[in-house]
Amino acid sequence: MSSQVYQLEKNESYAVIDWLSAGLTQTNSEELEYAFRILFKNEYSNIILNAAKVNIIDGFGVAAIRKATKICTNELGLFVLILKSDKVIDRLDQAKIDDLTIMNSVKEGVDAIYLNDLAHDFEDESDANTDEYGLDGSDLGEDY
Numbered sequence: 001m002s003s004q005v006y007q008l009e010k011n012e013s014y015a016v017i018d019w020l021s022a023g024l025t026q027t028n029s030e031e032l033e034y035a036f037r038i039l040f041k042n043e044y045s046n047i048i049l050n051a052a053k054v055n056i057i058d059g060f061g062v063a064a065i066r067k068a069t070k071i072c073t074n075e076l077g078l079f080v081l082i083l084k085s086d087k088v089i090d091r092l093d094q095a096k097i098d099d100l101t102i103m104n105s106v107k108e109g110v111d112a113i114y115l116n117d118l119a120h121d122f123e124d125e126s127d128a129n130t131d132e133y134g135l136d137g138s139d140l141g142e143d144y
Contacts, residue, residue: 014046024061045077080109
């Protein structure tokens with residue numbers, strides 16, 4: 001591989017990929033997919049791609065983002081993309097990627113991940129408190 005185009009920072013509940021290049025194109029999208037594979041192999045389903053420096057993206061970059069978004073969502077995680085370029089945001093909007101979350105800063109992305117995790121924890125708790133008929137017993141009178 002040529003010069004490094006990203007830096008990886010792993011946290012207990014999420015990972016941040018700092019994309020160092022101004023482009024996300026055919027020439028380097030394979031390296032991004034490689035970073036995603038490393039993270040998925042290590043069971044990270046919450047990923048922040050800090051692409052604030054990116055001002056050009058092509059179909060290969062869009063495809064890499066689409067794959068990462070889908071895998072994170074399937075694992076009940078969240079893929080957050082940090083972008084500044086309106087041109088790149090417009091290109092991704094045109095691609096109509098389901099469940100893509102675009103934020104302005106890594107801090108906002110971290111907050112979104114924690115909120116997503118809380119929502120899934122709440123759903124799990126709510127599922128655990130219901131019986132096979134979807135009743136939680138709270139509306140049955142005291143005599144039950």
